[in-house]
Amino acid sequence: MAKNMIVIVDDDEDLLRLLSSLFKSQGYKVEEFKNGKDALAYLLDEKNIPAMNLLILDRVLPDMDGIEILTQFRKKFPKEVPVLILSVLSAEKDMMEGLKKGAIDYMGKPFSIPVLMQKVQKLISNE
Numbered sequence: 640m641a642k643n644m645i646v647i648v649d650d651d652e653d654l655l656r657l658l659s660s661l662f663k664s665q666g667y668k669v670e671e672f673k674n675g676k677d678a679l680a681y682l683l684d685e686k687n688i689p690a691m692n693l694l695i696l697d698r699v700l701p702d703m704d705g706i707e708i709l710t711q712f713r714k715k716f717p718k719e720v721p722v723l724i725l726s727v728l729s730a731e732k733d734m735m736e737g738l739k740k741g742a743i744d745y746m747g748k749p750f751s752i753p754v755l756m757q758k759v760q761k762l763i764s765n766e
Contacts, residue, residue, distance in 0.1 A: 644690040645759070646670045648678040648705065649697040649725065658695065661756065667692065675703035682712050691720045692763045696742070698726035698733070706740055713741035721762045725750065 645662045649655050650673045659669045668690070672678035681687055682694070694712070698705040709722060721743040726733065729747025737745045744758055 642692045644668045645693045647695045648672045650700050675700045675708050688719050694722045696724050698728045709740045
């Protein structure tokens, strides 16, 4: 199965719409989740992993910290899918925690769309 899926977990609906349309315009399918519970159910289902190129994960979700999702996802799938955290929690300690728990990259909000797109392309091409 060809990998062509980007999963975005963020409770900001405007940001979800923006990122989703950007990635779709680049030829990717996009799965969107606004809370951790639904995202985890999808991410921990093995049949969804083969198509995934990338997981973009917010930390501040209505029902949990994205680090909790990252920890459970990495426990089950240590290397399969690169994870980029996109969060307002952008102090050095927050970034270090995300990177130590298995994220490949970490960007603070607000962020530059061109920089994000460049990072995404790099992460996906390194698979």
